[in-house]
Structure formats: C-alpha cells, structure tokens
Amino acid sequence: MVIAPAVYYIRLMGRQISPVRVYPPGYSDSAPSADYRPWTGDSTFLRAWTQVKEHTLLDQSRLYELWELIPQVAPVAGSILEVGTWRGGSAALLGWRAAAVGLDRELLIADTFTGVAKAGPRDPYYSGGEHADTALDTVQAFLHSLPLRNFNLLKGIFPDDTAHRVSDRAIAFCHIDVDVYDSAKGVFDWVWPRVPPGGIIVFDDYGFYGCEGVTSLVHELRERTDAVTVANLNGHAVFVRTQERRTTT
Numbered sequence: 559m560v561i562a563p564a565v566y567y568i569r570l571m572g573r574q575i576s577p578v579r580v581y582p583p584g585y586s587d588s589a590p591s592a593d594y595r596p597w598t599g600d601s602t603f604l605r606a607w608t609q610v611k612e613h614t615l616l617d618q619s620r621l622y623e624l625w626e627l628i629p630q631v632a633p634v635a636g637s638i639l640e641v642g643t644w645r646g647g648s649a650a651l652l653g654w655r656a657a658a659v660g661l662d663r664e665l666l667i668a669d670t671f672t673g674v675a676k677a678g679p680r681d682p683y684y685s686g687g688e689h690a691d692t693a694l695d696t697v698q699a700f701l702h703s704l705p706l707r708n709f710n711l712l713k714g715i716f717p718d719d720t721a722h723r724v725s726d727r728a729i730a731f732c733h734i735d736v737d738v739y740d741s742a743k744g745v746f747d748w749v750w751p752r753v754p755p756g757g758i759i760v761f762d763d764y765g766f767y768g769c770e771g772v773t774s775l776v777h778e779l780r781e782r783t784d785a786v787t788v789a790n791l792n793g794h795a796v797f798v799r800t801q802e803r804r805t806t807t
C-alpha cells in the first residue's frame with residue numbers, strides 16, 4: 559500500500575515547479591541504486607504479470623520476489639496461503655508460479671472482502687474498511703479464467719472467522735498482505751506453528767509510509783530465534799523458518 563506524504567509545490571518567479579514530498583525522519587523517496595531488474599527479461603514472469611497486473615496493488619519488484627520464492631518451498635510440505643487478497647492478483651501469481659514449476663499445492667486465499675480489519679492505534683493511516691472494492695465472486699471468476707483450479711477462498715476475518723476450516727493444514731508458504739498490525743499479528747501467530755523448517759512467510763507492507771503497524775510488528779518478530787529474517791527494503795520482510803533455534807549471543 560502506498561500513501562502520499564505531504565506534498566508542497568515550490569513556486570519560482572510565479573511558476574509552479576516540481577512537487578516536494580515531506581516525510582518524517584526515516585522515510586524518503588527511495589529506489590535501489592542496483593541496476594538489476596530481472597523481471598524485465600523474464601518472459602514467463604511477464605506473461606503472468608500481464609494477466610494479473612490489473613488485479614494487484616503490488617509492483618513488479620515484490621511480485622517477482624514472490625515468483626522467485628515459491629519454487630524454494632518445493633521440499634517443504636504444506637499449502638500456500640495468502641491473507642489479504644483484494645482482487646486476487648498476487649494470489650493468482652502465487653498459484654500460477656506453483657503450477658508452472660510442478661508444485662501441486664492447494665492455494666488458500668483469505669480476505670474479508672469487506673476491507674481492512676482490526677485497524678488500531680499503531681496504524682496511523684488506516685481506520686478499517688479500506689480496499690473493500692472487491693468481491694469473492696470477482697476473485698473466483700478471475701482465478702478460473704487463468705485457469706487456476708486448486709484454490710480455496712476463505713471469506714471473513716482470518717484467522718478469527720475462517721481458519722477453523724483449514725486448521726489441519728501445514729503451511730509451506732504464506733503471504734501476509736493485510737496492512738495493519740493486529741491483523742498481521744493474528745495471521746502470523748496462527749500460521750507460524752504450522753510452518754515446517756524451510757517454510758517461508760512474506761510480509762507485504764514492510765516499510766511503507768502509512769504501514770508503520772506492520773513495520774513495527776516485523777521488528778518485534780525478528781527477535782525470535784527460530785527464523786532467519788530479511789528486512790528487505792522493497793516493501794517486503796521475509797521470514798524463513800529454521801530447523802533449529804538460532805543461538806543468541
């Protein structure tokens with residue numbers, strides 16, 4: 559999710575020139591200075607992206623990271639779960655990639671379909687109900703059109719309303735894209751005990767201005783000793799479940 563910081567327009571000799579964004583400390587317009595954009599030369603990815611791009615808020619960098627991570631859970635037993643689907647774009651990419659690399663895993667897709675849930679004091683931008691401009695039927699029809707078949711749509715707040723329907727599942731891969739602290743924490747707390755070693759959780763929203771709740775949750779969780787965590791600076795934080803507990807020094 560991207561929100562606009564305060565924008566001021568500089569006027570010079572009566573003429574309006576480029577906008578200047580004003581961020582709080584720790585934030586600014588940023589782009590990686592490395593040149594590598596592997597998705598631009600990956601025709602398989604670009605074909606999938608063309609199909610999903612109108613159904614997702616994620617940029618190519620984050621979609622490509624999901625694309626690259628999915629084959630890495632091939633040795634890990636369990637389903638693929640996305641919580642926070644909106645119009646189904648990133649979920650479709652996960653399912654597409656899994657099918658393309660021969661990973662026959664059930665794709666669990668959870669959303670309220672009534673917008674963001676559990677916004678609270680840690681979430682300065684959200685009040686609840688954002689991103690309600692979608693519907694379960696729309697996502698279902700979109701996934702069928704690709705065509706994807708092995709998916710299970712869970713309508714309601716996850717985990718509170720719908721997790722009981724899948725409580726016996728191991729989770730090899732989970733994409734948490736729910737924008738706010740309490741929702742993200744609820745999902746993580748349910749999922750993590752079900753993730754075998756080598757399994758991966760990706761938090762979207764990490765570091766986005768306006769998603770400080772998710773950023774602070776990631777900072778709390780990365781203290782744990784049963785994960786290797788990568789606080790990526792493209793809007794993702796990645797947690798890989800470790801075999802053994804890391805020793806702290």
Ligand SMILES: C[S@@+](CC[C@H](N)C(=O)[O-])C[C@H]1O[C@@H](n2cnc3c(N)ncnc32)[C@H](O)[C@@H]1O
Nearest residue numbers: 614615642644648669670673675715716736741
């Ligand atoms: C930014 S959107 C997801 C974007 C999507 N992944 C994409 O590809 O564009 C966030 C979604 O999270 C959903 N959501 C937030 N908290 C939730 C919760 N606890 N359970 C289920 N869905 C939730 C909202 O309804 C919303 O559709």
